[in-house]
Amino acid sequence: MKVVLLGASGQLGREWQDFIERQDEDEFNLLAYTSDDLDITHYQQVSDELRKQKPDLVVNCAAYTDVDGAEDHRKLAQKVNVEAVLYLAELSQELEFKLLHYSTDYVFPGSKLDRRAMPEGYPEDYPADPINWYGRTKWEGEQAIRNTSSNYLILRLSWVCGQYGSNFVKTMLELGRERDKLQVVNDQWGSPSFTTDIVRNSIALINAEATGTYHYTSKGLISWYDFAEKIFTLSDINVEVESVDSDTFSTKAPRPHFSKLNTRKITAELGEVVDDWEEGLIALLEQLKKR
Numbered sequence: 049m050k051v052v053l054l055g056a057s058g059q060l061g062r063e064w065q066d067f068i069e070r071q072d073e074d075e076f077n078l079l080a081y082t083s084d085d086l087d088i089t090h091y092q093q094v095s096d097e098l099r100k101q102k103p104d105l106v107v108n109c110a111a112y113t114d115v116d117g118a119e120d121h122r123k124l125a126q127k128v129n130v131e132a133v134l135y136l137a138e139l140s141q142e143l144e145f146k147l148l149h150y151s152t153d154y155v156f157p158g159s160k161l162d163r164r165a166m167p168e169g170y171p172e173d174y175p176a177d178p179i180n181w182y183g184r185t186k187w188e189g190e191q192a193i194r195n196t197s198s199n200y201l202i203l204r205l206s207w208v209c210g211q212y213g214s215n216f217v218k219t220m221l222e223l224g225r226e227r228d229k230l231q232v233v234n235d236q237w238g239s240p241s242f243t244t245d246i247v248r249n250s251i252a253l254i255n256a257e258a259t260g261t262y263h264y265t266s267k268g269l270i271s272w273y274d275f276a277e278k279i280f281t282l283s284d285i286n287v288e289v290e291s292v293d294s295d296t297f298s299t300k301a302p303r304p305h306f307s308k309l310n311t312r313k314i315t316a317e318l319g320e321v322v323d324d325w326e327e328g329l330i331a332l333l334e335q336l337k338k339r
């Protein structure tokens with residue numbers, strides 16, 4: 049299968065490349081493009097390249113992911129997360145490739161009431177109602193695909209962490225080593241998704257010829273504070289972590305209080321593929337230690 053990977057230098061893009069390199073058979077012929085190789089907002093270049101390569105599958109790991117930055121750079125976030133995605137969806141229809149696109153838990157409103165009503169998380173068909181600009185652009189990008197392409201897979205993820213790029217685990221390890229004391233929010237609940245699990249399950253969904261929208265995240269429901277505590281305990285880092293609410297640790301973009309994704313649908317499709325978040329964290333810390 050010929051696969052074009054966009055956003056190849058991000059945390060998920062690099063994990064995709066690693067995963068394919070580790071495969072024994074040549075199941076996938078992967079062509080990886082960083083933003084320098086191919087900017088997805090340069091439509092003519094995208095069109096020329098995809099017409100030339102004629103892929104069976106385009107994996108879109110490219111996105112504007114700076115949640116606070118999106119509030120100040122609304123047009124850019126809109127261009128990358130909506131307009132360029134619409135263009136990819138149009139090309140998928142015209143050139144007949146499958147489009148695998150990633151989206152986020154931040155499309156959901158995340159009220160504290162929702163946490164009580166849906167402790168196992170939001171199902172795929174729960175109405176989106178994002179509370180920040182990043183979430184809004186990601187939702188509009190999803191809708192652009194649904195309204196345009198008949199051959200797509202949208203995989204919603206939450207709290208993505210892996211060995212590459214920047215994420216909460218790596219930020220905590222850095223801050224924990226630099227500082228004596230940290231504040232971490234205790235009133236935003238969800239679950240991390242680890243990049244190795246995401247790529248494995250993305251490929252399983254592709255092999256199962258799944259289409260439509262799916263959720264993937266680890267088992268369990270934790271706050272960022274719980275996550276930070278576990279990162280420090282497992283890493284033997286001695287730092288004082290103060291548990292604070294979102295008003296105390298305020299950010300430019302509001303974050304949902306609850307953003308757990310329900311994973312019943314992917315489990316029904318693929319079997320018991322959803323891993324425990326603590327196991328995922330232990331594996332990631334091991335990987336980081338080796339690097």
Ligand SMILES: NC(=O)C1=CN([C@@H]2O[C@H](COP(=O)(O)OP(=O)(O)OC[C@H]3O[C@@H](n4cnc5c(N)ncnc54)[C@H](OP(=O)(O)O)[C@@H]3O)[C@@H](O)[C@H]2O)C=CC1
Pocket residue numbers: 054055056057058059060061082083084086087088089108109110111112113128150151152153186204205206207208209213214
């Ligand atoms: N990170 C997270 O916690 C979550 C992420 N997701 C989704 O998962 C997907 C992958 O995220 P993740 O790997 O974490 O993100 P990263 O921020 O690590 O990577 C995003 C990549 O997109 C590239 N990019 C940005 N703009 C363009 C552009 N115009 N053209 C081409 N490439 C571009 C970036 O390149 P460069 O660095 O060179 O600009 C970067 O390599 C995204 O769709 C994201 O919304 C979903 C839930 C949680």
Ligand SMILES: Cc1cn([C@H]2C[C@H](O)[C@@H](COP(=O)(O)OP(=O)(O)O[C@H]3O[C@@H](C)C(=O)[C@@H](O)[C@H]3O)O2)c(=O)[nH]c1=O
Pocket residue numbers: 113114115116152153154205206207208215216219223230231232233236272297299303
């Ligand atoms: C660094 C830091 C963050 N926080 C808070 C801020 C925020 O509410 C939460 C997580 O911080 P981050 O900056 O990693 O969060 P954030 O950028 O909101 O992460 C999100 O990224 C996008 C792309 C997604 O799609 C989401 O699923 C989610 O993973 O922890 C603290 O409380 N203390 C700290 O020292």
